[in-house]
Amino acid sequence: MKIIHTIEELRAWRKTVGKVAFVPTMGNLHEGHMALVREARKHADHVVVSIFVNRLQFGQGEDFDRYPRTLQADAALLEKEGAEVVFAPDEKELYPRVVQQYKVDPPAIQDELCGAFRPGHFGGVATVVTKLFNIVQAEAACFGKKDYQQLFVIKSMVDDLNMPVEIVPVDTGRAADGLALSSRNGYLSAVERAEAPRLYQHLTRMKAAIEAGERDFAKLCEETQADLTPRGWQVDYVEVRHAGTLKPAMHTDHDLVILIAARIGHTRLIDNIEIKV
Amino acid sequence: MKIIHTIEELRAWRKTVGKVAFVPTMGNLHEGHMALVREARKHADHVVVSIFVNRLQFGQGEDFDRYPRTLQADAALLEKEGAEVVFAPDEKELYPRVVQQYKVDPPAIQDELCGAFRPGHFGGVATVVTKLFNIVQAEAACFGKKDYQQLFVIKSMVDDLNMPVEIVPVDTGRAADGLALSSRNGYLSAVERAEAPRLYQHLTRMKAAIEAGERDFAKLCEETQADLTPRGWQVDYVEVRHAGTLKPAMHTDHDLVILIAARIGHTRLIDNIEIKV
Numbered sequence: 001m002k003i004i005h006t007i008e009e010l011r012a013w014r015k016t017v018g019k020v021a022f023v024p025t026m027g028n029l030h031e032g033h034m035a036l037v038r039e040a041r042k043h044a045d046h047v048v049v050s051i052f053v054n055r056l057q058f059g060q061g062e063d064f065d066r067y068p069r070t071l072q073a074d075a076a077l078l079e080k081e082g083a084e085v086v087f088a089p090d091e092k093e094l095y096p097r098v099v100q101q102y103k104v105d106p107p108a109i110q111d112e113l114c115g116a117f118r119p120g121h122f123g124g125v126a127t128v129v130t131k132l133f134n135i136v137q138a139e140a141a142c143f144g145k146k147d148y149q150q151l152f153v154i155k156s157m158v159d160d161l162n163m164p165v166e167i168v169p170v171d172t173g174r175a176a177d178g179l180a181l182s183s184r185n186g187y188l189s190a191v192e193r194a195e196a197p198r199l200y201q202h203l204t205r206m207k208a209a210i211e212a213g214e215r216d217f218a219k220l221c222e223e224t225q226a227d228l229t230p231r232g233w234q235v236d237y238v239e240v241r242h243a244g245t246l247k248p249a250m251h252t253d254h255d256l257v258i259l260i261a262a263r264i265g266h267t268r269l270i271d272n273i274e275i276k277v
Numbered sequence: 278m279k280i281i282h283t284i285e286e287l288r289a290w291r292k293t294v295g296k297v298a299f300v301p302t303m304g305n306l307h308e309g310h311m312a313l314v315r316e317a318r319k320h321a322d323h324v325v326v327s328i329f330v331n332r333l334q335f336g337q338g339e340d341f342d343r344y345p346r347t348l349q350a351d352a353a354l355l356e357k358e359g360a361e362v363v364f365a366p367d368e369k370e371l372y373p374r375v376v377q378q379y380k381v382d383p384p385a386i387q388d389e390l391c392g393a394f395r396p397g398h399f400g401g402v403a404t405v406v407t408k409l410f411n412i413v414q415a416e417a418a419c420f421g422k423k424d425y426q427q428l429f430v431i432k433s434m435v436d437d438l439n440m441p442v443e444i445v446p447v448d449t450g451r452a453a454d455g456l457a458l459s460s461r462n463g464y465l466s467a468v469e470r471a472e473a474p475r476l477y478q479h480l481t482r483m484k485a486a487i488e489a490g491e492r493d494f495a496k497l498c499e500e501t502q503a504d505l506t507p508r509g510w511q512v513d514y515v516e517v518r519h520a521g522t523l524k525p526a527m528h529t530d531h532d533l534v535i536l537i538a539a540r541i542g543h544t545r546l547i548d549n550i551e552i553k554v
Contacts, residue, residue: 097437102433106378131439160377161381161411162411
Protein backbone atom coordinates (compact mmCIF):
# COMPACT_ATOMS: atom_id res chain seq x y z
CA MET A 1 0.00 0.00 0.00
CA LYS A 2 1.26 3.46 -0.95
CA ILE A 3 0.85 6.53 1.23
CA ILE A 4 0.84 9.54 -1.07
CA HIS A 5 1.03 13.10 0.23
CA THR A 6 1.10 15.23 -2.93
CA ILE A 7 -1.36 15.83 -5.75
CA GLU A 8 1.43 15.46 -8.29
CA GLU A 9 2.36 11.99 -7.07
CA LEU A 10 -1.29 10.93 -6.89
CA ARG A 11 -1.89 12.09 -10.48
CA ALA A 12 1.23 10.25 -11.66
CA TRP A 13 0.04 7.03 -9.99
CA ARG A 14 -3.49 7.55 -11.36
CA LYS A 15 -2.18 7.48 -14.93
CA THR A 16 -0.78 3.97 -14.39
CA VAL A 17 -4.05 2.26 -13.43
CA GLY A 18 -7.53 1.67 -14.86
CA LYS A 19 -10.77 1.98 -12.89
CA VAL A 20 -10.49 3.45 -9.40
CA ALA A 21 -12.95 3.48 -6.50
CA PHE A 22 -12.56 6.20 -3.91
CA VAL A 23 -13.37 6.57 -0.22
CA PRO A 24 -12.93 10.11 1.11
CA THR A 25 -12.47 10.24 4.90
CA MET A 26 -11.19 12.52 7.66
CA GLY A 27 -9.20 9.64 9.14
CA ASN A 28 -9.48 8.20 12.67
CA LEU A 29 -10.87 5.19 10.89
CA HIS A 30 -13.20 2.60 12.38
CA GLU A 31 -15.16 -0.42 11.20
CA GLY A 32 -17.68 1.86 9.45
CA HIS A 33 -14.92 3.11 7.15
CA MET A 34 -13.74 -0.46 6.54
CA ALA A 35 -17.23 -1.27 5.23
CA LEU A 36 -16.78 1.63 2.77
CA VAL A 37 -13.44 0.20 1.64
CA ARG A 38 -14.93 -3.29 1.22
CA GLU A 39 -17.73 -1.81 -0.89
CA ALA A 40 -15.21 0.19 -2.93
CA ARG A 41 -13.28 -3.00 -3.72
CA LYS A 42 -16.42 -4.39 -5.38
CA HIS A 43 -16.45 -1.42 -7.78
CA ALA A 44 -12.83 -1.33 -8.94
CA ASP A 45 -9.53 -3.17 -8.64
CA HIS A 46 -7.83 -0.05 -7.32
CA VAL A 47 -9.06 1.65 -4.14
CA VAL A 48 -7.92 5.09 -3.01
CA VAL A 49 -8.76 6.29 0.50
CA SER A 50 -8.16 9.95 1.26
CA ILE A 51 -7.46 11.13 4.79
CA PHE A 52 -7.85 14.87 5.19
CA VAL A 53 -9.34 16.82 8.06
CA ASN A 54 -10.98 19.56 6.04
CA ARG A 55 -10.90 22.89 7.87
CA LEU A 56 -13.36 24.34 5.34
CA GLN A 57 -16.24 22.21 6.66
CA PHE A 58 -15.71 23.05 10.33
CA GLY A 59 -17.37 26.10 11.86
CA GLN A 60 -15.99 28.44 14.49
CA GLY A 61 -15.93 26.72 17.87
CA GLU A 62 -16.23 23.27 16.30
CA ASP A 63 -13.77 20.45 16.87
CA PHE A 64 -11.31 21.02 13.99
CA ASP A 65 -8.30 21.38 16.29
CA ARG A 66 -9.07 18.41 18.51
CA TYR A 67 -10.27 16.15 15.70
CA PRO A 68 -8.11 13.01 16.08
CA ARG A 69 -5.22 12.61 13.61
CA THR A 70 -4.18 8.93 13.61
CA LEU A 71 -2.52 8.35 10.24
CA GLN A 72 -0.32 5.42 11.26
CA ALA A 73 -3.15 3.43 12.83
CA ASP A 74 -5.43 4.34 9.89
CA ALA A 75 -2.86 3.13 7.37
CA ALA A 76 -2.50 -0.19 9.19
CA LEU A 77 -6.26 -0.78 9.06
CA LEU A 78 -6.43 0.18 5.38
CA GLU A 79 -3.54 -2.08 4.45
CA LYS A 80 -5.33 -5.03 6.04
CA GLU A 81 -8.52 -4.13 4.17
CA GLY A 82 -6.82 -4.07 0.77
CA ALA A 83 -6.76 -0.36 -0.05
CA GLU A 84 -4.03 0.36 -2.59
CA VAL A 85 -3.39 4.05 -1.99
CA VAL A 86 -3.84 6.34 0.99
CA PHE A 87 -3.95 9.95 -0.16
CA ALA A 88 -3.04 12.09 2.84
CA PRO A 89 -2.29 15.65 1.70
CA ASP A 90 -1.47 18.34 4.22
CA GLU A 91 -3.42 21.60 4.32
CA LYS A 92 -0.92 23.48 2.16
CA GLU A 93 -1.30 20.86 -0.55
CA LEU A 94 -5.08 21.23 -0.83
CA TYR A 95 -5.29 24.90 0.15
CA PRO A 96 -2.04 26.44 -1.13
CA ARG A 97 -3.52 29.95 -1.02
CA VAL A 98 -4.78 29.31 2.55
CA VAL A 99 -8.18 30.64 1.50
CA GLN A 100 -10.02 28.53 -1.07
CA GLN A 101 -11.04 30.98 -3.82
CA TYR A 102 -13.58 29.00 -5.84
CA LYS A 103 -16.30 27.24 -3.91
CA VAL A 104 -19.13 24.92 -4.83
CA ASP A 105 -22.26 26.51 -3.46
CA PRO A 106 -25.08 24.05 -2.67
CA PRO A 107 -28.76 25.06 -2.78
CA ALA A 108 -31.07 25.74 0.18
CA ILE A 109 -30.72 22.26 1.71
CA GLN A 110 -27.34 23.46 2.99
CA ASP A 111 -29.17 25.62 5.54
CA GLU A 112 -31.52 22.89 6.80
CA LEU A 113 -31.10 20.02 9.28
CA CYS A 114 -27.37 19.90 10.20
CA GLY A 115 -26.81 22.95 7.99
CA ALA A 116 -28.95 25.09 10.28
CA PHE A 117 -26.53 24.32 13.12
CA ARG A 118 -23.33 24.25 11.06
CA PRO A 119 -23.37 27.28 8.73
CA GLY A 120 -21.07 26.77 5.75
CA HIS A 121 -20.52 23.09 6.54
CA PHE A 122 -22.05 21.63 3.39
CA GLY A 123 -20.40 24.21 1.14
CA GLY A 124 -17.09 23.15 2.68
CA VAL A 125 -17.91 19.49 2.13
CA ALA A 126 -19.05 20.05 -1.48
CA THR A 127 -15.93 22.05 -2.26
CA VAL A 128 -13.38 19.62 -0.83
CA VAL A 129 -15.14 16.62 -2.35
CA THR A 130 -15.08 18.38 -5.75
CA LYS A 131 -11.35 18.97 -5.35
CA LEU A 132 -10.72 15.36 -4.30
CA PHE A 133 -12.85 14.02 -7.16
CA ASN A 134 -10.85 16.15 -9.60
CA ILE A 135 -7.60 14.82 -8.16
CA VAL A 136 -8.49 11.15 -7.79
CA GLN A 137 -10.67 10.86 -10.93
CA ALA A 138 -12.39 7.76 -9.61
CA GLU A 139 -15.15 5.93 -11.43
CA ALA A 140 -16.98 5.32 -8.13
CA ALA A 141 -16.93 6.90 -4.68
CA CYS A 142 -18.39 5.43 -1.48
CA PHE A 143 -20.14 7.49 1.18
CA GLY A 144 -21.77 6.28 4.40
CA LYS A 145 -25.47 6.69 5.03
CA LYS A 146 -24.69 7.76 8.59
CA ASP A 147 -24.05 11.24 7.15
CA TYR A 148 -27.34 11.11 5.30
CA GLN A 149 -27.59 14.78 4.43
CA GLN A 150 -23.96 14.81 3.28
CA LEU A 151 -24.66 11.81 1.04
CA PHE A 152 -27.70 13.65 -0.35
CA VAL A 153 -25.66 16.81 -1.04
CA ILE A 154 -22.90 14.83 -2.78
CA LYS A 155 -25.35 12.82 -4.89
CA SER A 156 -27.20 15.98 -5.92
CA MET A 157 -23.99 17.84 -6.67
CA VAL A 158 -22.62 15.04 -8.83
CA ASP A 159 -25.89 14.90 -10.72
CA ASP A 160 -26.29 18.66 -11.07
CA LEU A 161 -22.68 19.39 -12.08
CA ASN A 162 -22.46 16.27 -14.29
CA MET A 163 -19.46 14.91 -12.41
CA PRO A 164 -18.21 11.69 -14.00
CA VAL A 165 -18.38 9.50 -10.90
CA GLU A 166 -20.89 7.01 -9.49
CA ILE A 167 -21.86 7.67 -5.87
CA VAL A 168 -22.27 4.47 -3.87
CA PRO A 169 -24.18 4.72 -0.56
CA VAL A 170 -23.09 2.33 2.20
CA ASP A 171 -25.17 1.30 5.22
CA THR A 172 -24.30 2.67 8.64
CA GLY A 173 -22.07 0.47 10.77
CA ARG A 174 -23.26 0.10 14.37
CA ALA A 175 -21.89 -1.07 17.71
CA ALA A 176 -23.63 -4.09 19.28
CA ASP A 177 -25.86 -1.74 21.28
CA GLY A 178 -26.93 0.13 18.13
CA LEU A 179 -24.79 3.27 18.40
CA ALA A 180 -23.78 4.42 14.90
CA LEU A 181 -20.02 4.15 14.43
CA SER A 182 -18.41 7.58 14.32
CA SER A 183 -14.99 9.03 14.97
CA ARG A 184 -16.67 11.43 17.37
CA ASN A 185 -17.73 8.52 19.64
CA GLY A 186 -14.16 8.66 20.89
CA TYR A 187 -14.97 11.98 22.59
CA LEU A 188 -17.61 10.32 24.82
CA SER A 189 -17.03 9.68 28.53
CA ALA A 190 -18.03 6.25 29.85
CA VAL A 191 -21.33 7.65 31.13
CA GLU A 192 -22.05 9.43 27.84
CA ARG A 193 -21.14 6.30 25.89
CA ALA A 194 -23.67 4.30 27.92
CA GLU A 195 -26.34 6.90 27.19
CA ALA A 196 -25.49 7.38 23.49
CA PRO A 197 -27.41 4.35 22.05
CA ARG A 198 -30.64 6.06 23.09
CA LEU A 199 -30.59 7.98 19.80
CA TYR A 200 -30.87 4.78 17.79
CA GLN A 201 -33.44 3.35 20.21
CA HIS A 202 -35.68 6.33 19.49
CA LEU A 203 -35.13 5.96 15.74
CA THR A 204 -36.22 2.30 15.87
CA ARG A 205 -39.16 3.17 18.11
CA MET A 206 -40.34 5.88 15.71
CA LYS A 207 -39.81 3.61 12.71
CA ALA A 208 -41.91 0.86 14.32
CA ALA A 209 -44.66 3.36 15.07
CA ILE A 210 -44.72 4.64 11.49
CA GLU A 211 -44.70 1.09 10.12
CA ALA A 212 -47.66 0.38 12.44
CA GLY A 213 -49.56 3.26 10.79
CA GLU A 214 -48.70 6.34 12.85
CA ARG A 215 -48.67 9.44 10.63
CA ASP A 216 -48.39 12.18 13.22
CA PHE A 217 -44.68 12.69 12.55
CA ALA A 218 -44.53 15.85 14.67
CA LYS A 219 -45.87 13.99 17.70
CA LEU A 220 -43.28 11.21 17.31
CA CYS A 221 -40.46 13.75 17.07
CA GLU A 222 -41.74 15.67 20.10
CA GLU A 223 -41.86 12.47 22.14
CA THR A 224 -38.24 11.77 21.32
CA GLN A 225 -37.19 15.28 22.19
CA ALA A 226 -39.21 15.16 25.42
CA ASP A 227 -37.44 11.98 26.47
CA LEU A 228 -33.92 13.09 25.53
CA THR A 229 -33.83 16.61 26.94
CA PRO A 230 -34.31 15.70 30.64
CA ARG A 231 -31.55 13.10 30.27
CA GLY A 232 -29.04 15.86 29.45
CA TRP A 233 -29.21 15.77 25.66
CA GLN A 234 -29.35 19.00 23.72
CA VAL A 235 -31.39 18.07 20.67
CA ASP A 236 -30.56 20.03 17.49
CA TYR A 237 -33.36 18.39 15.51
CA VAL A 238 -35.49 15.28 15.10
CA GLU A 239 -37.27 15.24 11.75
CA VAL A 240 -39.07 12.90 9.38
CA ARG A 241 -38.22 13.68 5.76
CA HIS A 242 -38.72 12.20 2.32
CA ALA A 243 -35.77 9.85 1.82
CA GLY A 244 -35.24 10.78 -1.82
CA THR A 245 -35.66 14.55 -1.74
CA LEU A 246 -35.03 15.37 1.94
CA LYS A 247 -38.16 17.54 1.83
CA PRO A 248 -40.39 17.46 4.94
CA ALA A 249 -42.35 14.20 4.85
CA MET A 250 -45.94 14.14 3.64
CA HIS A 251 -48.35 11.63 5.18
CA THR A 252 -48.65 9.98 1.77
CA ASP A 253 -44.87 9.48 1.18
CA HIS A 254 -43.59 5.92 0.89
CA ASP A 255 -39.85 6.51 1.30
CA LEU A 256 -39.05 8.17 4.58
CA VAL A 257 -36.01 8.86 6.67
CA ILE A 258 -35.92 9.99 10.30
CA LEU A 259 -32.91 12.15 11.03
CA ILE A 260 -31.64 13.16 14.43
CA ALA A 261 -28.80 15.30 15.72
CA ALA A 262 -28.17 15.85 19.42
CA ARG A 263 -25.37 16.84 21.72
CA ILE A 264 -24.35 14.98 24.83
CA GLY A 265 -21.71 16.76 26.85
CA HIS A 266 -19.40 18.36 24.31
CA THR A 267 -20.09 15.78 21.62
CA ARG A 268 -22.52 16.16 18.75
CA LEU A 269 -23.91 12.88 17.42
CA ILE A 270 -26.07 12.29 14.35
CA ASP A 271 -27.98 9.26 13.18
CA ASN A 272 -30.85 8.31 10.90
CA ILE A 273 -33.05 5.42 9.83
CA GLU A 274 -34.82 4.77 6.55
CA ILE A 275 -38.40 3.51 6.32
CA LYS A 276 -40.32 2.09 3.39
CA VAL A 277 -44.09 2.15 3.94
CA MET B 278 -17.88 14.98 -37.97
CA LYS B 279 -20.51 13.99 -35.40
CA ILE B 280 -23.11 16.35 -34.01
CA ILE B 281 -24.08 15.09 -30.56
CA HIS B 282 -27.01 16.50 -28.62
CA THR B 283 -27.09 14.39 -25.45
CA ILE B 284 -24.70 13.93 -22.53
CA GLU B 285 -25.22 10.18 -22.68
CA GLU B 286 -24.11 9.97 -26.31
CA LEU B 287 -21.14 12.26 -25.68
CA ARG B 288 -20.01 10.11 -22.74
CA ALA B 289 -20.37 6.95 -24.84
CA TRP B 290 -18.23 8.48 -27.61
CA ARG B 291 -15.71 9.76 -25.05
CA LYS B 292 -15.04 6.21 -23.85
CA THR B 293 -13.93 5.19 -27.35
CA VAL B 294 -11.11 7.75 -27.75
CA GLY B 295 -7.89 8.79 -26.03
CA LYS B 296 -6.81 12.40 -25.43
CA VAL B 297 -9.37 15.08 -26.22
CA ALA B 298 -9.00 18.85 -26.64
CA PHE B 299 -12.07 20.98 -26.06
CA VAL B 300 -13.32 24.34 -27.31
CA PRO B 301 -16.43 25.61 -25.50
CA THR B 302 -18.40 28.19 -27.50
CA MET B 303 -21.82 29.81 -27.70
CA GLY B 304 -21.88 29.23 -31.46
CA ASN B 305 -22.27 31.83 -34.21
CA LEU B 306 -18.70 30.92 -35.01
CA HIS B 307 -16.16 33.14 -36.74
CA GLU B 308 -12.47 33.03 -37.59
CA GLY B 309 -11.56 33.66 -33.94
CA HIS B 310 -13.20 30.37 -32.99
CA MET B 311 -11.42 28.61 -35.85
CA ALA B 312 -8.10 29.70 -34.35
CA LEU B 313 -9.22 28.01 -31.12
CA VAL B 314 -10.00 24.80 -33.02
CA ARG B 315 -6.64 24.89 -34.82
CA GLU B 316 -4.87 25.32 -31.47
CA ALA B 317 -6.94 22.48 -29.99
CA ARG B 318 -5.82 20.15 -32.78
CA LYS B 319 -2.22 20.69 -31.69
CA HIS B 320 -3.09 19.35 -28.24
CA ALA B 321 -5.02 16.18 -29.08
CA ASP B 322 -6.11 14.01 -31.98
CA HIS B 323 -9.74 14.42 -31.01
CA VAL B 324 -11.34 17.87 -30.83
CA VAL B 325 -14.74 18.52 -29.28
CA VAL B 326 -16.43 21.90 -29.80
CA SER B 327 -19.47 22.65 -27.69
CA ILE B 328 -22.15 25.06 -28.85
CA PHE B 329 -24.45 26.18 -26.08
CA VAL B 330 -25.93 29.59 -25.43
CA ASN B 331 -25.75 29.54 -21.65
CA ARG B 332 -28.68 31.38 -20.11
CA LEU B 333 -26.96 31.25 -16.70
CA GLN B 334 -24.29 33.77 -17.78
CA PHE B 335 -26.71 36.33 -19.22
CA GLY B 336 -28.22 38.99 -16.98
CA GLN B 337 -31.71 40.47 -17.10
CA GLY B 338 -32.05 42.70 -20.14
CA GLU B 339 -29.00 41.20 -21.84
CA ASP B 340 -29.05 39.63 -25.29
CA PHE B 341 -29.81 35.99 -24.44
CA ASP B 342 -32.95 35.83 -26.58
CA ARG B 343 -31.48 37.55 -29.62
CA TYR B 344 -28.08 35.85 -29.40
CA PRO B 345 -27.64 34.29 -32.88
CA ARG B 346 -28.23 30.51 -33.14
CA THR B 347 -26.56 29.30 -36.35
CA LEU B 348 -25.86 25.60 -35.79
CA GLN B 349 -25.83 24.50 -39.43
CA ALA B 350 -23.38 27.20 -40.54
CA ASP B 351 -21.26 26.58 -37.43
CA ALA B 352 -21.11 22.85 -38.14
CA ALA B 353 -19.99 23.48 -41.72
CA LEU B 354 -17.12 25.69 -40.52
CA LEU B 355 -16.08 23.17 -37.86
CA GLU B 356 -16.13 20.27 -40.29
CA LYS B 357 -13.76 22.16 -42.58
CA GLU B 358 -11.48 22.92 -39.62
CA GLY B 359 -11.20 19.28 -38.58
CA ALA B 360 -13.27 19.19 -35.39
CA GLU B 361 -14.43 15.65 -34.68
CA VAL B 362 -17.45 16.26 -32.48
CA VAL B 363 -19.86 19.15 -32.07
CA PHE B 364 -21.60 18.89 -28.72
CA ALA B 365 -24.81 20.91 -28.99
CA PRO B 366 -27.09 20.11 -26.05
CA ASP B 367 -30.40 21.91 -25.62
CA GLU B 368 -31.23 23.73 -22.39
CA LYS B 369 -33.15 20.79 -20.94
CA GLU B 370 -30.12 18.59 -21.39
CA LEU B 371 -27.77 20.83 -19.39
CA TYR B 372 -30.38 22.27 -17.01
CA PRO B 373 -32.94 19.47 -16.57
CA ARG B 374 -34.25 21.03 -13.36
CA VAL B 375 -34.53 24.43 -15.10
CA VAL B 376 -32.74 26.01 -12.16
CA GLN B 377 -29.12 24.94 -11.69
CA GLN B 378 -28.90 23.87 -8.02
CA TYR B 379 -25.14 23.66 -7.43
CA LYS B 380 -23.04 26.59 -8.59
CA VAL B 381 -19.37 27.34 -8.71
CA ASP B 382 -18.90 30.61 -6.89
CA PRO B 383 -15.84 32.63 -7.98
CA PRO B 384 -14.05 35.05 -5.63
CA ALA B 385 -14.24 38.86 -5.64
CA ILE B 386 -12.88 39.26 -9.18
CA GLN B 387 -16.37 38.25 -10.34
CA ASP B 388 -17.62 41.67 -9.24
CA GLU B 389 -14.89 43.71 -10.95
CA LEU B 390 -14.38 44.87 -14.56
CA CYS B 391 -17.09 43.18 -16.66
CA GLY B 392 -18.48 41.61 -13.48
CA ALA B 393 -19.41 45.04 -12.14
CA PHE B 394 -21.67 45.53 -15.17
CA ARG B 395 -22.84 41.92 -15.52
CA PRO B 396 -23.76 40.66 -12.03
CA GLY B 397 -23.71 36.86 -11.87
CA HIS B 398 -22.03 36.54 -15.27
CA PHE B 399 -18.80 34.90 -14.14
CA GLY B 400 -20.58 32.56 -11.74
CA GLY B 401 -22.68 31.45 -14.70
CA VAL B 402 -19.59 30.98 -16.84
CA ALA B 403 -17.71 29.08 -14.12
CA THR B 404 -20.68 26.80 -13.52
CA VAL B 405 -21.39 25.89 -17.14
CA VAL B 406 -17.69 25.40 -17.90
CA THR B 407 -17.43 23.07 -14.88
CA LYS B 408 -20.39 21.08 -16.20
CA LEU B 409 -18.94 20.92 -19.71
CA PHE B 410 -15.51 19.91 -18.38
CA ASN B 411 -17.15 17.12 -16.38
CA ILE B 412 -19.02 15.92 -19.46
CA VAL B 413 -16.26 16.20 -22.07
CA GLN B 414 -13.34 15.17 -19.78
CA ALA B 415 -10.80 16.80 -22.06
CA GLU B 416 -7.09 16.89 -21.37
CA ALA B 417 -6.88 20.46 -22.73
CA ALA B 418 -9.36 23.29 -23.31
CA CYS B 419 -8.80 26.40 -25.43
CA PHE B 420 -10.10 29.85 -24.50
CA GLY B 421 -9.63 33.12 -26.36
CA LYS B 422 -7.76 36.04 -24.82
CA LYS B 423 -10.44 38.38 -26.14
CA ASP B 424 -12.46 37.42 -23.04
CA TYR B 425 -9.47 38.09 -20.83
CA GLN B 426 -11.28 38.15 -17.52
CA GLN B 427 -13.17 34.99 -18.43
CA LEU B 428 -9.89 33.27 -19.26
CA PHE B 429 -8.51 34.45 -15.91
CA VAL B 430 -11.54 33.11 -14.03
CA ILE B 431 -11.35 29.74 -15.80
CA LYS B 432 -7.61 29.39 -15.23
CA SER B 433 -7.98 30.29 -11.54
CA MET B 434 -10.94 27.96 -11.12
CA VAL B 435 -9.13 25.02 -12.69
CA ASP B 436 -6.14 25.65 -10.47
CA ASP B 437 -8.13 26.23 -7.30
CA LEU B 438 -10.52 23.27 -7.75
CA ASN B 439 -7.75 20.99 -9.07
CA MET B 440 -9.60 20.29 -12.31
CA PRO B 441 -7.69 17.79 -14.45
CA VAL B 442 -7.49 19.92 -17.60
CA GLU B 443 -4.87 22.19 -19.14
CA ILE B 444 -6.16 25.65 -20.07
CA VAL B 445 -4.69 26.93 -23.33
CA PRO B 446 -4.99 30.70 -24.02
CA VAL B 447 -5.34 31.71 -27.67
CA ASP B 448 -4.59 35.17 -29.10
CA THR B 449 -7.46 37.38 -30.15
CA GLY B 450 -8.40 37.24 -33.82
CA ARG B 451 -8.88 40.67 -35.42
CA ALA B 452 -10.42 42.13 -38.55
CA ALA B 453 -8.03 43.96 -40.92
CA ASP B 454 -8.91 47.26 -39.21
CA GLY B 455 -8.10 45.86 -35.77
CA LEU B 456 -11.60 45.16 -34.43
CA ALA B 457 -11.53 42.06 -32.22
CA LEU B 458 -13.59 39.27 -33.76
CA SER B 459 -16.78 38.68 -31.79
CA SER B 460 -20.19 37.21 -32.44
CA ARG B 461 -21.62 40.48 -31.16
CA ASN B 462 -20.03 42.40 -34.04
CA GLY B 463 -22.96 41.10 -36.06
CA TYR B 464 -25.25 43.41 -34.09
CA LEU B 465 -23.43 46.53 -35.37
CA SER B 466 -24.94 48.85 -37.97
CA ALA B 467 -22.64 49.98 -40.80
CA VAL B 468 -21.93 53.25 -39.02
CA GLU B 469 -21.24 51.49 -35.72
CA ARG B 470 -19.01 48.95 -37.48
CA ALA B 471 -16.95 51.80 -38.95
CA GLU B 472 -16.57 53.34 -35.49
CA ALA B 473 -15.88 50.07 -33.62
CA PRO B 474 -12.11 49.76 -34.39
CA ARG B 475 -11.54 52.85 -32.28
CA LEU B 476 -11.43 50.63 -29.18
CA TYR B 477 -8.37 48.80 -30.46
CA GLN B 478 -6.81 52.05 -31.68
CA HIS B 479 -6.96 53.37 -28.13
CA LEU B 480 -5.51 50.15 -26.75
CA THR B 481 -2.53 50.37 -29.12
CA ARG B 482 -2.10 54.09 -28.39
CA MET B 483 -2.07 53.42 -24.63
CA LYS B 484 0.29 50.48 -25.06
CA ALA B 485 2.72 52.62 -27.07
CA ALA B 486 2.60 55.34 -24.40
CA ILE B 487 3.32 52.83 -21.61
CA GLU B 488 6.13 51.26 -23.60
CA ALA B 489 7.53 54.79 -24.06
CA GLY B 490 7.62 55.20 -20.27
CA GLU B 491 4.25 56.68 -19.34
CA ARG B 492 3.20 55.46 -15.90
CA ASP B 493 0.18 57.66 -15.25
CA PHE B 494 -2.26 54.88 -16.07
CA ALA B 495 -5.27 56.84 -14.82
CA LYS B 496 -4.48 59.72 -17.19
CA LEU B 497 -4.22 57.35 -20.17
CA CYS B 498 -7.56 55.76 -19.32
CA GLU B 499 -9.22 59.14 -18.87
CA GLU B 500 -7.96 60.30 -22.27
CA THR B 501 -9.51 57.24 -23.89
CA GLN B 502 -12.79 57.75 -22.11
CA ALA B 503 -12.76 61.49 -22.99
CA ASP B 504 -12.31 60.64 -26.66
CA LEU B 505 -14.92 57.87 -26.82
CA THR B 506 -17.81 59.42 -24.90
CA PRO B 507 -18.46 62.38 -27.26
CA ARG B 508 -18.45 59.93 -30.18
CA GLY B 509 -21.47 58.15 -28.74
CA TRP B 510 -19.73 55.37 -26.83
CA GLN B 511 -20.88 54.49 -23.36
CA VAL B 512 -17.70 53.35 -21.65
CA ASP B 513 -18.16 50.72 -18.92
CA TYR B 514 -14.47 50.76 -17.98
CA VAL B 515 -10.94 51.32 -19.24
CA GLU B 516 -8.36 49.92 -16.83
CA VAL B 517 -4.73 48.93 -16.64
CA ARG B 518 -4.26 45.77 -14.58
CA HIS B 519 -1.56 43.25 -13.75
CA ALA B 520 -1.77 40.65 -16.51
CA GLY B 521 -1.17 37.70 -14.18
CA THR B 522 -3.34 38.60 -11.21
CA LEU B 523 -5.81 41.11 -12.71
CA LYS B 524 -5.11 43.34 -9.71
CA PRO B 525 -4.92 47.09 -10.41
CA ALA B 526 -1.54 47.78 -12.00
CA MET B 527 1.31 49.14 -9.94
CA HIS B 528 3.84 51.46 -11.59
CA THR B 529 6.50 48.81 -11.00
CA ASP B 530 4.64 45.89 -12.67
CA HIS B 531 6.20 44.31 -15.74
CA ASP B 532 3.22 42.33 -17.06
CA LEU B 533 0.28 44.55 -17.80
CA VAL B 534 -3.00 44.31 -19.61
CA ILE B 535 -5.28 47.16 -20.61
CA LEU B 536 -8.93 46.14 -20.62
CA ILE B 537 -11.80 48.04 -22.10
CA ALA B 538 -15.56 47.53 -22.33
CA ALA B 539 -17.86 50.01 -24.04
CA ARG B 540 -21.28 50.12 -25.62
CA ILE B 541 -22.03 51.54 -29.01
CA GLY B 542 -25.71 51.67 -29.81
CA HIS B 543 -27.17 48.52 -28.28
CA THR B 544 -23.96 46.51 -28.58
CA ARG B 545 -21.43 45.96 -25.84
CA LEU B 546 -17.90 45.34 -27.06
CA ILE B 547 -14.83 44.31 -25.05
CA ASP B 548 -11.17 44.17 -25.94
CA ASN B 549 -7.75 44.14 -24.31
CA ILE B 550 -4.06 44.28 -25.03
CA GLU B 551 -1.11 42.82 -23.13
CA ILE B 552 2.09 44.75 -22.46
CA LYS B 553 5.48 43.52 -21.25
CA VAL B 554 7.64 46.34 -19.91
